[in-house]
Amino acid sequence: MSFEKRLLSTLNILMLISVPMAVLIVSLPGDVSVDYTVVYSVLGALALTMVVGNILINHPSPHGKLLPQMPYFFVGIIIYTFLVSAAIYFSGGLRSPLFYLVFGGPLLAGVCYALPLAIGSTAITSLFYVITIVFDINFQSKNIQRLAFNVLFLFIACVLSNRVALEMRKHEQAKDEALNLSEFLRRLEKAKSDFVSVVSHELRTPLTSIKGFSEILRSKDMPAEKRREFYGIIHNESERLSRLITNLLNLSTIEAGAELKKGMIDLSEILKEEIELMRSQSEIHTISYTQEGRLPLIYADEDRVRQIFKNILSNALKYSPHGGPVEVKTGSTGKFVWFSVKDCGIGIPPDELPGIFEKFRRVERGMASAISGTGLGLAIVKSLVEMHRGRVEVSSKVNQGSTFTVYLPIRGE
Secondary structure (H helix, E strand, O other), rough: OHHHHHHHHHHHHHHHHHHHHHHHHHOOOOOOOOOHHHHHHHHHHHHHHHHHHHHHHOOOOOOOOOOOOOOOOOOHHHHHHHHHHHHHHOHHHHHHHHHHHHHHHHHHHHHHOOOOHHOOOOEEEHHHHHHHHHHHOOOOOOHHHHHHHHHHHHHHHHHHHHHHHHHHHHHHHHHHHHHHHHHHOOOHHHHHHHHHHHHHHHHHHEEEEEEEEHHHHHHOOOOOOHHHHHHHHHHHHHHHHHHHHHHHHHHHHHHHOOOHHHHHEEEHHHHHHHHHHHHOOOOOOOEEEEEEOOOEEEEEEEEHHHHOOOOOOOOHHHHOOOEEEEEEHHHHHHHHEEEEEEOOOOOOOOOHHHOOOOOOOOOOHHHHHHOOOOOOOHHHHHHHHHHOOOOEEEEEEEOOOEEEEEEEEOOOO
């Protein structure tokens, strides 16, 4: 439960206690003639204010506040103060037992508003009260001192309730920050553990292959064809090891605050060059390229843009293990140029989509669990795109494929 709701619950309890007590007190015998119609009108106004507060806290309007520049029951306090002042006027002026109800405005203002606005609300309360008393036909100059004390008490009530509410908020914020810090440390520890586990596995696997096949080649004689096969495996595992180390270094450089080396670049030419390189690395995929209209030059870091596209395109090929078409499209919209990469691969489950750009986050279900990777590629993509002040979007359906779309600002702003 939020602080506001707990505070409102406390006020509700106080309301349930104070209303019957107020009714009892004003009903006791005394030398003051009280207009009970006015009394019950004031109590009704107080109840209405609390009901409105409950509704607005628990069922906020989807269209926002009616008066966005001021708290929502600021007007309610003015109405409440006016009714209380009228009740005091008709029930004895300074001698009225209803005087204490006027504290409701400053107390609520102090609890619910920042101090300047709370003081302003209390000033309005005091103004209503002073006008009511001064225009009372029974008011005498000797009562000015008592009136001044009453006004002073209103401001003291406002400031004290504001300080109490502020300390409560600080305590609540400190508690939330402690919980958030604890959760952050827990996630940090888990991330570190995952990092060590993933990197250890990813380093060990190619090293084991390289070591094993090297030992075989060194200790045994075998046909040239078999030797070429083993050399190919060693080369592929070396490349895999190199990619892992490169990704780790890239991520470390990005997080250390590396600066972009921007210049005017032709996005379409860069994509075409990278597509040609990728086509030579896969025989089971067909990569097509479509350009929607003429693309303007963009102000960006060419090497980083190549890295963004290469990571996304290589993922499309890797997670389409049975081959098939991969569609690359480019275009421009407003202040951005964009490119998208669509594959017909295994797709991403909906519940995994929000976290796919996190470091070391990989889909470990279905066919994806059998595909090796570190979970760094998309994290690098997102970081580099955001460094260019762009954005990356993804849509995917399981067993139907995924589409990644990157938007880069034309002017680099």
